[in-house]
Amino acid sequence: MKKVTISTLMKWKAEGRKFASSTAYDASFAQLFEQQEMPVLLVGDSLGMVxxxxxxxxPVTTEEVAYHTRCVRAGSPNSLLMLICHS
Structure with missing residues (x-):
């Protein structure tokens, strides 16, 4: 899969292209999604509950979300990662 960027998503929007996304918290699942060419992966503070x-x-800290984001990136080097956290 070619690396997905914000520019990629903007191009897809202009073309009317739809895509799927999913949540991942670790390298194993991220790698599975990468193999299926999932263009966008979400990493969020929901990891506290899941x-x-x-x-x-x-109670989920920024450091915990950052750690899981690094894990997901290791498994999926080409998906665009979106982080979802409380403020």
Missing amino acids: LQGKPDTL
Whole structure:
């Protein structure tokens, strides 16, 4: 898969092209999505509830999201990564 960038998404929008995205928290799932040419992967503070068993996203730190983002990037070097975090 060719590297996906913001410019890629803008081009696709102009062309009316639709695409899928999914959430990934680790290199293993990111690699599976990369093999399926998933252009956009989301990494978010929801990892607190999904992976850490927390009741909500508030205790999740920026450092934890950054760590999981690095893991996802390792598994998917070409997908565009979007981070979703509370402020």
